[in-house]
Every structure is written in structure tokens, then in C-alpha cells.
Amino acid sequence: MVFFLLDTINEIYGRKHARNVILIGSLSLLFASLFIYLSINLSSIDQGSGEHYNFVFSNLPYLFVINALCLLLADGINNSIYSRMKLYSNGNFLLLRCLISIVFGQFLYSVIWILLFFGAELGWRELLGYVFSNYLFKLLYSFFVCIPLTFSTVIFIRYFFFNRAVIR
Template sequence: MRAYRYLDFITALFVVVLIVSNIASTKVVLLGPFTFDGGTILFPLAYIFGDVLTEVYGYKRSRRVIWTGFFLLILATLTFGIVNALPTPPDQQSTAQAFSAILGLVPRIVLASLVAYWVGEFVNSYVLAKLKIATQGRWLWTRTLGSTLIAQGLDTGLFLLIAFYGVWDNALLWTVFVSNYVFKVGVEALFTPLTYAVVGFLKRAEREDYYDRDTNFNPFAVR
């Protein structure tokens, strides 16, 4: 595989956004008419990075980045869980309680986050790659928004159902789903000019504009 100047940097940004978003999601926030978990403020950037990766470097390289983020998210979660389970000195009980409240993630939320991320990111990359072939590389906005409309719906719906179905009443689940979905898609649309600029810069700098015409789209493929 070719060496690229900026692929490692984008991968690092992607993983940081992913992990910080999951930490921030422990708090439910209000922003104007929207009600959502705090991670929603930053998490849409992960999909924008996913769009950029697939558009410039192709699905195969995006697959590697998605799996990298997946395993590092597991590592972060396991670290928080182990630290939370270890005993605390008596004079540090208040600190331990604060840590547990923020980072002592319950297994159901962890499972929801991992499943939603995995499904959403792979669907986003797959749809964008297929649309790039269908549009012959034209109309980038149709690919970024089209893939986001599908993938964010799956991501948001899976996370809320796995994490909170039966815990929150259905009315609250629906309210949070609509707020999250509208906000995430809105951020994608708002950032479209920036996405165009970044994609254009990377295509010139990397001398790459990959088309997934003969790609194996199996997310578990290792070659």
C-alpha cells in the first residue's frame, strides 16, 4: 500500500474524536430545542473524517481506520473499567465517586456505543464509495449527505435502542433520537464547504482520488 503524508494524522484525529465523544456522552445536554448526549456535539466530526477518508483514500484504507478506532475504543473502555474497579484510598473516595459517575460506563452503554459505531461507520463508508462510482466522482455533496442520512440514522437508532430501551420511556427515546439525528445531519450539511476544501487539498497533496471499482467490501477482509 502507498505511503501518504496525511493519512496517519487524519487517523489520529478520527480516533481522538471517537474516544472523547464517548466520554462526553455520559452527560445529557440541552442546546436550544435539542436534547442529546454530550458526545453528539463532537461525534459528527467522526463521520466527516470518514467521508474524507473514503473519498480520497478509498474504502480499504477507511476499513483499517475504522477497525483501529474500534479496538482503541475497546482499550479505552477496558482501562476505565479496570481503574474504576480497583480499590481507592479512604481519603480519595470523593474523587473515586466522581470518576465512577463519569467514566464508570455500564456494559450496556459500552455495547451500544461499539455496535452503533461499527455499523454506522462501515455503512457510511460503503454508501459513499458506491455513490462515488454511481456519480462518476461528481457532486461530492450527494455522497457526504447521502451516506450520512443512512449511517447516522442507523448509528443513532442502534445506540439508543441498545443503551436505553426499557430504561427511558419511548417518548424520551424518540425525542432524543430526532434531536440527535437532526443535529448530526445538520452539522454534516453545515460543514460541507469545509469538507470540499479538505478533500480538494488532500487529493492534490496526496495525488490520490480513489475509486472502489474492484474493492472487496467485506468489513472483515484483512487483505
């Protein structure tokens, strides 16, 4: 869904605003990671519940740091490709811009996330299988949910807030 939001922000407000959303999102994930890490390392009154709490939340700080990195890199690439295509196409071909930027952004996101989160635990064959299945799921989800949602949202915003429903 982040790609949908970024493409919509980029289309309506421009690349700089979308880049700011990426930076704010990454910083938010890093702060959440820090506070979860700190809360895991606090002493617990009840030793039994502390173990359960640590079991549930122990991987979250690392997962949030990985997602912050993915957000910076993959969403940054998605944003850059989208805005360059918007410039070169004179604002035309919204669906094509969404499609191409998502294809590259989702691939990079899948590779970074899978390699960093599972890289030490799995062999290359399993890692490639995870990357491929994760990427395929994200592409299908993007094609059937995110791209139509981006298109509809851009039309809605342009029509109701800017009084121009032109999509090229």
C-alpha cells in the same frame, strides 16, 4: 466529525482504508472501555475519592462499547454507501455522495446509540423524541460543518499532494 474523516479517506484513498480506520477506532474504544472498567474496580486508598471517581466514570465503559458498535455499524454503512455511490457516479457528485451517506449513517448511529444507552430507562415516546432530536442535530451539524469540511479537505489534498484539484 468521524463521517467527515471517513468520507475524506474514502474519497482520497478508497473504501478499504476507511474500513481499516473504522476497525481501529472500534478496537480503540473497546480497549478504552476495558481499561476504564478495570480502573473503576481497583480498590481506592481514599474511600471518598473512590466513590466520586466511580460516579463520574461508571457509565463510560458501557458508553464506549456502544460507540464502538455504532462506529462499526453506522460508519460501516456510511462508508459502504459512499463508496458504492462513488463507483456508480464515476467519482462525480462529491457533495451528493456525502449528503446521502451521512443521512443514512447518522440515522443508524442515532437509533443504535439512543436505544442501547437509554432504552431501559425511557418509554418509546421519549426514545423516539431523543432519536429524532439527536438525528436532527447531527444532520444540521453535518450539513453546515462536515460536508463543507469534507469538500474543502478533498480539494486541498488533491491540489497540494496530488496536483489535481478536480472536483466533479
